[in-house]
Structures are given as structure tokens and as C-alpha cells.
Amino acid sequence: MASDSTLMASTRAEWIKFRTVRSSVMGVAVTVLLTIGLGVLITTLVRTHWDQLSPLRVATFDPVSSSLRGSLFAQFAVGVIGTLFITSEYTSGSIRTTLTAVPNRIRLIVSKCIVLFITTLILGEFVCFAAFLIGQRIYLGVVPTASIANGTVLRSVILAGLYLTLLALFAFALGLILRQSAAAISVFVSVLLIVPIIGFFFPQNWQNDFMRFEPSSLGVSMESPFAPSNTFGAWSATFVLLAYVVATLAIAFVLFQRRDAGSNQ
Amino acid sequence: MIKIDHLTKRYSDTLAVDDLDFEVKPGVVTGFLGPNGSGKSTTMRIILGLDHATKGQATVNGTRYAELRDPLREVGALLDAKAVHPGRTARNHLRALAASNQIKKSRVDEVLDFVGISSVANKKVGTYSLGMSQRLGIAGALLGDPGILLFDEPVNGLDPEGIKWIREFFRALANEGRTVFVSSHLMSEMAVSADEIIVIGRGRFITSGSVDDLTKNAEGTVLARASDHGKLAALVVSHHGVVHDASDDGLTIGGLTSDQVGQLAFDAGLTVFELTPQRASLEEVFMDLTAGAVEYGSQKRDPAGG
Numbered sequence: 001m002a003s004d005s006t007l008m009a010s011t012r013a014e015w016i017k018f019r020t021v022r023s024s025v026m027g028v029a030v031t032v033l034l035t036i037g038l039g040v041l042i043t044t045l046v047r048t049h050w051d052q053l054s055p056l057r058v059a060t061f062d063p064v065s066s067s068l069r070g071s072l073f074a075q076f077a078v079g080v081i082g083t084l085f086i087t088s089e090y091t092s093g094s095i096r097t098t099l100t101a102v103p104n105r106i107r108l109i110v111s112k113c114i115v116l117f118i119t120t121l122i123l124g125e126f127v128c129f130a131a132f133l134i135g136q137r138i139y140l141g142v143v144p145t146a147s148i149a150n151g152t153v154l155r156s157v158i159l160a161g162l163y164l165t166l167l168a169l170f171a172f173a174l175g176l177i178l179r180q181s182a183a184a185i186s187v188f189v190s191v192l193l194i195v196p197i198i199g200f201f202f203p204q205n206w207q208n209d210f211m212r213f214e215p216s217s218l219g220v221s222m223e224s225p226f227a228p229s230n231t232f233g234a235w236s237a238t239f240v241l242l243a244y245v246v247a248t249l250a251i252a253f254v255l256f257q258r259r260d261a262g263s264n265q
Numbered sequence: 266m267i268k269i270d271h272l273t274k275r276y277s278d279t280l281a282v283d284d285l286d287f288e289v290k291p292g293v294v295t296g297f298l299g300p301n302g303s304g305k306s307t308t309m310r311i312i313l314g315l316d317h318a319t320k321g322q323a324t325v326n327g328t329r330y331a332e333l334r335d336p337l338r339e340v341g342a343l344l345d346a347k348a349v350h351p352g353r354t355a356r357n358h359l360r361a362l363a364a365s366n367q368i369k370k371s372r373v374d375e376v377l378d379f380v381g382i383s384s385v386a387n388k389k390v391g392t393y394s395l396g397m398s399q400r401l402g403i404a405g406a407l408l409g410d411p412g413i414l415l416f417d418e419p420v421n422g423l424d425p426e427g428i429k430w431i432r433e434f435f436r437a438l439a440n441e442g443r444t445v446f447v448s449s450h451l452m453s454e455m456a457v458s459a460d461e462i463i464v465i466g467r468g469r470f471i472t473s474g475s476v477d478d479l480t481k482n483a484e485g486t487v488l489a490r491a492s493d494h495g496k497l498a499a500l501v502v503s504h505h506g507v508v509h510d511a512s513d514d515g516l517t518i519g520g521l522t523s524d525q526v527g528q529l530a531f532d533a534g535l536t537v538f539e540l541t542p543q544r545a546s547l548e549e550v551f552m553d554l555t556a557g558a559v560e561y562g563s564q565k566r567d568p569a570g571g
Contacts, residue, residue: 006367009335009364088350094348094349097349100336100337
């Protein structure tokens, strides 16, 4: 079993690898742009059209999740970051060099997960806090605002950032299973976009049961101070998503351990 | 030392490596020779723990590679020069490798200098020529100053100057007491760069030994030019010799020594103009050894070639 010092060494190496390719840097930039940029756009639109909203919309208006909406677009960017972190090793063949340096496969995957978890957590929390704070500033004076000092609001913003982190790890696991960038990203996008559409064709009473297990509605639950009807509460949603990530990573790891890494087969 | 212990590797329906069993000793350059597709790369990947053996095992210094703590300090390998992320610079690539095995950072510049790519170390690897990538791969192999080195087809893509450089480099590594294991499908390359040779074909062990041993045991031929080639050829065949090639320039005779051919010609009253024993080149030995072991051989061997 790997000692702590070697785990530290391989994690440091993965961090160097993460920050020295353009795809990760671009992914981070797009995540910032989408979460904060779309947050500014959405909150500005709400502010300018506030007097035209129906009384029902006004009564159910949530200043927290509306300011965090951009993260539901940024989830695709973090998905790409997570996927490419492993699939680029396969497309370039560098996985062979990587495994020659770190032949202990569990240590390698743990190191990659640590790097991905820490970077996307910092990134996710940064963009969500920024989008929230900027959004409330834009709402100020016209639209009701929320305060970060409120525990429920704070939880929503933190879990919105964690949602992006968990999706990056989920995408990483898909990448490790499929070993091809295009295939892994397609499956990732399908899970987030196509699965809800399939659920739409189910009978109404099944629909509610099915849809709340779907990752993007888990995301909505996580970033809403009050759970929408027929969905999980914020913490339950977090645990369901965490269970998906752990299960997918476990499958990915078993396959990774069993497969040959040398040949391109 | 590398030890291959009854190693077998099967990919779904093809047997890539079939019960290989040999050792690679320190202090000499050991060539690993076989036609393309004969299982050389597979064997090297199993040594490095990249592929799993179906049966048997490979060990380095008595340990399975996957169990080494900082493997780059014990084994350096260059399998595929292009197995590097094209978007990363050479320096960052080596820096990450160094970090993973707790090798000090200054070593990165040392190896970059040694292989002569310091001036392009901050360029993305994707812009490199194959020769430059080979040099980067060699730099990566040397990073941990390992006692065992593996190179898979290292001269591919190198210019003549680079080939000369790499031969001297292998020699120097072996002289330092390191184990140097180099694969190639080119006999001529091995003849000049290796001390010991292990020949495989279709995943199976064929022979091993020093370059001299291999050619010594091989059957030579005799080139004979005489007044009547037809008569001489008939004599050779009747004395259990073989005529490999017959033309106006002479006969290439196998199975008989030059003394025997000379005597035959003399007894038959033929005038002999030329009688030259020809030692088999290593290339010919290789072709003979691996004939039938070539996975995708051409239908007929060019009699003039080889």
C-alpha cells in the first residue's frame, strides 16, 4: 500500500499536469464566464422586468436560486474539465507514461480525484458566491434580496458550488470508463439533458418519482433554499448525487484495475 | 536485472506472447529482436506493469514493477515517444514525472541538457518532430537515474547523427553497469549496437546469444564461378549441396564448404575462376530464424535481398 509521502508526490504531479494544459485552464475560464456572466444577465433581466411579473411569480420568486442559474450551464464546462483530465491521457497515449511513473493504480486515481475535487470545489464555490453576491447587488432596491447571513441561503450557495464539484467527478468517472473524450462528454450531456426528456414521456405519477432522481433536478434541489414540490430536500439531493458519483467511480476503478493500459484496444 | 518467467499474454483470440523465459543481465546491451508483431512491445509493456500477464510474470530486480515505490528511480523506459500530452511543454511534462517519483527539480534541466533539447523545452510537445520526441522520451527514462533501461524501437525517427549518438549512449549506460534492454525489428541495427541478442518470433523464444555466436552457428554459403555452371550445379546437388542462386556471375552454394566445392570442381575437370566462402550476415541469420514466424510475411522472399 502506498505511503502518505508517495500519495503526496503523485498528487503533486497530477496538480502540475492539471494546470499545464490549456483544456483545464479554458474549462475554468468558461465556468467562471457562464456562472457569473449568465448570473448577471438573468438577474439584470429580472430587475428590468420586475414590474411586469405576475403576482404569482412575484410571490414564489426566489432571489437565491435565480442568481445561481448560470451554474446549471456551467455544469457542462466542469463536466468537460473532469472528462478531459482522464480521457486526454488515453487520446494522447500519455496514460502509459503516467502509469510507468505511478504503477499503483489506486494511488493514481486517488491523486487525480484529490486534484479534481480541490480545484473544482474552489472554482465552484468561488463562482457561486460571486454570482450570488453580484446578483443580490443587481436586485438591490427593486427586487427582494437574500442575505448570506441566513443559514438556509448560505447552504444553498455552498451546495451549488458542491454540485459543480460532484459533476466534475462524475464526468471524470465516465471518462475513465469510456476512455474517449467524445464518448464520455456525450454520455455526460445525455444524462443531464436527454434523461429529463425521456422522463417527460412517462405517465404523470411515475414522472415525479423518476425526475427527482435525475442529476440536474438534484442540482436544482441543492441550490434552492426551499425544495420545489416533488423533489428531494437539499441534503437528501446531495447524498443521492454523492451516491451516483461514488458508484460510478467504483465501477470505473474496477475496470481501470482490470484493463490493460498499454495497448490501444 | 530483468527476469521473464514463463510469460504468456493472450489478447482475446491472439497469443501475443507464448511462454517466454529469459533474463536480461546488467553491464551489457541486450537486443530484443523480432519481426513486427512478434510480441516485443507486449513483453515490454508487461515488464512495466501496463498490461497484465495471462500466465507467468516479469520482475525487475526481483520485484514486480507495480510494487516499486518510486519506479522511475529503478527503471527508465521509452516505449512510445509520442505518449505525451501534445499540449504540455517538455519541461512541464518532465517536472510532473519528477514530482511523482520525488526526484529533485534540478534533475529536469540536467536531462533536458543531456539529450540536447533545452532550447525547445518550453515549447509544446505537439510541435516536436519524432526525433525530438524520442529525445524527450530518453530524457524521461533517465530522469530517475535508473539502473535498468528499456527502449522500444529507439532509433525510429532519428537521423543518422542521432542513431550514432544513441548507440554510443547505450554502450556508455552498459559500461556503467546498467541493464540496457533495446528492442528492434532491424537485425543490422542490433548487430552494431547490442552485445547479447534475444530473438523471438510470433511471441515465442527462438534463440539467444552473442552476436558472434549467432553468426558462427549459422550456415554460410560459397560463391563459385567456374567454366561450366550447369555441370557444377549438378555435382553440388548430387553431393547433398543446395544451389541457392545461379546466374552467369556464379553459383551461390549452400550445404558444402568451399574446400568441398573446390574438390568437386577439380575432380570433374572444371576450371574454377572464383571460390569465395561467404559468412552469413546477421541479417540472413535473422531471416532464417524468423522465417515462418513472421506474422504478415510476403509470399515469396526476394532472392537477391535479405
